[in-house]
Amino acid sequence: MEGKIQKKIAYLMLTVFFISVLSGCERKHEAYVSASTTIRDNTPVCLVPEASGTVVYGNELVSVDASNTGEGYVMIAYHGTNEKVKMQLTGPDYMTYTYDLYGNDYEAFPLSVGGGTYSIGVYENVADSQYATVFAQDIEVEITNAMGAFLYPNQYVNFNSSSRVVEEAKILVAPAHDDLEAINYIYNYIVENFMYDYDKAENVQSGYIPDVDEIFEIKTGICLDYAAVMASMLRSQQIPTKLEVGYAGEAYHAWISTYVDDIGWINGIIQFDGVNWSLMDPTFAANAGSKQLKSFIGDGSNYVTKYNY
Structure with missing residues (x-):
């Protein structure tokens, strides 16, 4: 060997x-x-991220499904009508990832740093480059699939x-x-x-x-x-x-x-x-x-x- x-x-x-x-x-x-x-x-194996509904946070504008964070991803959906919506995901390394959110469907976002506390913020555009917070939530993540974040599909x-x-x-x-x-x-x-x-x-x-x-x-x-x-x-x-x-x-x-x-x-x-x-x-x-x-x-x-x- x-x-x-x-x-x-x-x-x-x-x-x-x-x-x-x-x-x-x-x-x-x-x-x-x-x-x-x-x-x-x-044989291809295409893993499918799921919003299982067992651990969910949100309000009338945003849904966060954290049911499968152990697999290395979180599911987020925006339900409002604003055409310019940003989501920020900050991991335990304090690095902030910024994404655009599209439509009403759930999208998968990788928890690429591993286990720990992640902060999620969703922001609607109000004017020019100014955004207002419409949702914020911290989630605790314990990774069970160490490679999941780099096997599942995501926005990119x-x-x-x-x-x-x-x-x-x-x-x-x-x-x-x-x-x-x-x-x-x-x-x-x-x-x-x-x-x-x-x-x-x-x-x-x-x-x-x-x-x-x-x-x-x-x-x-x-x-x-x-x-x-x-x-x-x-x-x-x-x-x-x-x-x-x-x-x-x-x-x-x-x-x-x-x-x-x-x-x-x-x-x-x-x-x-x-x-x-x-x-x-x-x-x-x-x-x-x-x-x-x-x-x-x-x-x-x-x-x-x-x-x-």
């Missing part, structure tokens, strides 16, 4: 997803080959059993022997087939939410689109995946991290071994020239995660 783990770690450090720094814009790829001879089960990673990305993921990973190969197949497809939309990046509005099936169809988008599509595909294959938002240098950016048994979380930047960059950032891997990428990433400290979805 120890030998297998060391072999996997060596692979991750040296060959996960290569971009050569010696060959201009050409990407050097070395395929990961699993030691297993058994094909992994590629929004998929279900009927989503095209789910079916495409099933097809792409069919030859895979283990989760690492499955990640490799999906990552390489995104890197080789998607193009960055510079115009969209210049004009994207605050509160933008990716439509993962639409992005997969047109195969162009911004960093949040890349990350949301890949996260949806991997989660549907029961591979825990974080959609991470933060800063790459001075640029606001999104990328992913995944969890693999016996290894743990594979973070956005793995390591530079003197020859190759090893990373799990599909936007840069698909678009940046290798010298440009090396100069930008530096030692990996340019990547600062602010939010996990």
